Amino acid sequence: MTIVPSRSEASRAFCSGVSQKLCDMDEHEWDALISDNNFYNSYRWLRALEHSFGATDVLAVHGSASLVAACTLWEGDQASGMFFLPDCMADIPGPWQQSFLWLGGRRNTHNEIPCIQGGRRRQALTELGRCALNYVQERGYAGFVMPYMPYQAAVEFADAIGAAVVLHSAEASLEVPDTGLAGVMARSRAHDRNQSKSEIAAFQRMGSKVEWAAAEELDDSVAAHLFTQNRSRYGSAQDLEWMQRILAGQRKAGVSHLGAAAISKRNDDVTALALFYRFGTALHLRYFGADYNLGLNDYRYFVLCYYEALDYAAAHGLTTLRLSTSALRAKVNRGAKIEPQAVVAKCADKQHICHSEAKRHNRRMLRQYRDQFPGHLSHDWKLVESHQDRTG
Amino acid sequence: MWRIAKGRSEVLMSDNAAQFDELASLHENMAHWPLRKYVEMPSVLEAIGDVDGLSILDFGCGTGVYSRILKQRGAGRVVGYDPALGMLSYARRRAEKEAINISFVSHLPASLMGQFDLVLAAYVLPYAATETELQAMCADIAVLLRPGGRFVTLPIHPSYSSRSDYYEPYGFRLAADDPEKPYLDGGRIRVDFCKNGEQGSVFAWYWSAASLECALEQAGLRSLKWRELDAPAYATFDHPPKELHAYLQKPHSVIIEGVRAREPRYAESKS
Incomplete structure (x- = not known):
């Protein structure tokens, strides 16, 4: 693994780098960064994907004593469907037909960045974003995306790296x-x-x-x-x-x-x-x-x-039953709540994603879900609304 | 080693807990350092003795090393408490994967008061930054014990070596803020971890034997007993590996045991 010092900030600086395989990482260190809802970015799940489909590169940010943020990489699907970027970003203008780097586990329908808690979390996310940007620039990608993020996590990550947040999906969960x-x-x-x-x-x-x-x-x-x-x-x-x-x-x-x-x-x-x-x-x-x-x-x-x-x-x-993204009506009728999911997108060059278009799209999607699933939406939809109002 | 915990002193010490958010794997790895593996942990486990069926709280559990060991040695119920979320997250995942049934919590609800046969607080008291915090911390711990329950803790040894590089061969340095007054009650000590290069630092505070005993007694702990760390696996002092000899002559920590009084303390003062 190549570790490149990210800042000249003495011993508290973070270092980020790219590893060719997940097994370079310590399983327990990795999993300490994973929330209960983020199972599909847990170490063993990602290792299983490696065993099934081959190793992928891993972005990793280290503090002086341990891993502080990380994620695996892949390239999305090349045909229409849930992991095809032009479909995810259907009504947002952008270079979505070009090649983008995908952050998170292969074909994951729930992604959060594995990251430390506490005062330096934002700094760790920023460093991971910087590392991802270097990666895409060096390899000629048009940018990077992390899809299927819980809305709050998406906003946090996007704020830390200066990226756009676009609602594109929703998932169901049941409080047990x-x-x-x-x-x-x-x-x-x-x-x-x-x-x-x-x-x-x-x-x-x-x-x-x-x-x-x-x-x-x-x-x-x-x-x-x-x-x-x-x-x-x-x-x-x-x-x-x-x-x-x-x-x-x-x-x-x-x-x-x-x-x-x-x-x-x-x-x-x-x-x-x-x-x-x-x-x-x-x-x-x-x-x-x-x-x-x-x-x-x-x-x-x-x-x-x-x-x-x-x-x-x-x-x-x-305490929670996580039911993923499909057949939401059937899940709602059986007690589930619907949570908003967003893709965080950042372009490699100066070509920026139009934030006003993204907000218009997010408002439209919010209205659709409110019309379709009244009384079954999680609290996060209120955040969607307030966020569009605050920044729009 | 060097963990943090807080209870009623939670607000006072929130900054201290944050020191540990990025040190989880370092904390876990320390369990394999010779000093801990051959000296500290065997000494603590010997002091604790048989845990079969006991209800135990690991106060300031860090990544849960002691919690896992105690559960595997037959403890009935083990609760690990630590306000540092980075530590707790590591502890939870690790125990889950090893299928060890331990409950890890970041705060102590009232329902846990008086529930434990044993509270272990390894490297917790050194994170009290003032005498008030030290007393609050001891009181927080004591009320978790059932009457007659035992408390085992590891403070900084009142006679630790004041030479800052003395413990460097063992993976850390202790440097008092005021090198002229290394044994100043409440004096701040910087702990640098340097086993594999510079791995981070935390601050701890020195407390004299008198201050420690006073705080523990005020909290209602009785029959206080001091135990020096040794290497129980080795028959005599000369037997442990040579590199541990200097440490054993001047250990950085010591074990204090106490028992929660069976009667509330105010009853004593009334009589």
């Missing part, structure tokens, strides 16, 4: 009461509560049962087969081998150690599987798969991903 599903049902609207009850009843009526297993105990080929069926049903082009490679990488990196699987069975046949990861006080839903050849209409997706997960989380002292 001590009483699990019963607690969520108690605070739901009558219509939603009745719907949940009838889905659970239908699941049971059809003779389906749920079992929980550690991810380490799963048969990866069965899991990959189910996940691939679900992914292809919703338009993914990746095949079984691709999914198997991911699961093998996770096993090798020790991510499986953090995984828990809710398995739906009928007559001892596995009909569906949801894979979660425990991290701190959060439970992250990552994969769902089902055997669609069975033609069952037993609501196993909802039972595994929400109802059972809530009870599992409560029983294990977990």
